[in-house]
Amino acid sequence: MTRKRHQRHPLASVGLHLALALAAVVAVFPPLWLLVTSFKPTNDSFTTSLFSHPTLANYTHVLADTPFLTWFKNSVIIVGLTTVLGVFLSATTGYAVSRFRFPGMRPLMWLLLITQMFPVAVLIVPLYNLMATLGLLNQPAGLVITYLTIAVPFCAWMMKGFFDTIPVEIDEAGRVDGLNPFGTFWRLVLPLARPGLAVTGFYTFVTAWAEVAYASAFMTGEDNLTLAGGLQTFVNQYTNDWGSMTAAAVIIAVPAALVFAFAQRHLVAGLTAGTTKG
């Protein structure tokens, strides 16, 4: 904050605010429009008026007359399990890679990084066949395993960055006090890596909550769909139920936005720690 920058020309200030306001409108408008549309009667979905006849009909319809709650439950189970297991696996992996030297460590690090480049197409067929063989198609467990393959590598990479910033002396102190390696990890190191855990949890949650390709391929039958798959049934070549679609979309977006709001403070630190200190 230099003196000079306080003396910005008033016109420059106006320009700055105008540009930022315009960008903010572009960013906020689509979600806002979704929210507004969800309160309109179904026949008025495409009217340009803001609140013609606000109604909750779309919400009650979605909750009471469609399998939306079943899909929601499926998603919550799958995403919850994925997040818990994902955070645990990536924390232990990240810790192992950060602290121990063992044969095959470099290839493992490479594998973790390269997984970021795996297109859906490489893994989806073998996973599909594998799930079919194990009888896990249409089972929540199938999707949980699949989502772990997407989320864990990147998260483990991020967690390694976090653990690298925690001094090794802490581990040594723990060992001197008679804790075993897992005890050291669990009781001393993990609490210090809490921001990293928040980012990992957030990333895993969002990845699983918003995943479309695997969910559409692995889950069939109305009762087994997750939210991503279910939402597609409202608007497709056969039906055009924009009212239900918008209401359902709002309900799906809210938990994600809440988790995001909780984790966003740590996001930058997490992403940069994991990706630049490799």
Place this chain on the structure above:
Amino acid sequence: MVAPVVLVIGVIIGFPLVRGVFLSLTDANEANVQRDIGVNHIPATYKFTGLDNYTAILTDDVFWNRLGWTVLWTVACVSLTFLLGLTLATMLNRTLRGRTFYRLALILPWAIPAFISVFTWQMLYNEKSGLLNKLLAGGGIDAIPWLNDPTWAKLSVIAVNVWLGVPFMLVTLLGGLQSIPGELYEAAEMDGANAWQRFRNITMPGLRAVSSTVILLSTIWTFNMFPVIFLLTRGGPGDATEILVTYAYRLSFVNSPRNFSECAAWGVLILVLLSAVAVVYRRALRKQGEVW
């Protein structure tokens, strides 16, 4: 403690990867893989065919056409996202009133699951009654077939992807900007450097580590961006917006009969392409003295 971790990672990533590469060397499809119909167990009858899938793909125009559009899509999306993200981050890094408000508003698209945003855009793009065309009609302009004309569809999917990607760029670049010490700018001002010189000689080098990482990540993510194209246009009209990933998905999950081996071969090719990009990019960075 290491062993179980390595084991789990190896199983959930290594196994499907190896199996994917193996499948790409066979002629597996829906009709000849192992399956159970009722109580009958039908064993797999597909054969090893070596590199046949790869020669078939590489000698076919479809692959090269899709690759051309995928590269265009990636370059357009990443460069636009980066430029917009950098511009907005620089603006937000000034002292100004309402900074927190602008920041929260600008990262909102990140907080909403991508498939929800894509559905919303689909609604806005709707040719007959979508909001965009209604606004144009209000200005006396003819409706634009946003998703039904090859060129407009391409522009539309790029616009949506840029809209989705800017928040990530903005947040990471803002983090990078804030880590550049303010004294550098003060010293430069004392020496009479103008705004552009300060940007070129302090901001750009200061951001290099962060920006090289986010550019690589966002290149990889955009190259493989499935939901935007799959949900917005289904690759259409025709196959105008089909990128490599959505095309490969179509081979084994939309088309019938499902062609598992060809899909796997496309996947391996995509992986090879991306790895090559990453290696070249890393090497270029290392030449400039980056430790990354």
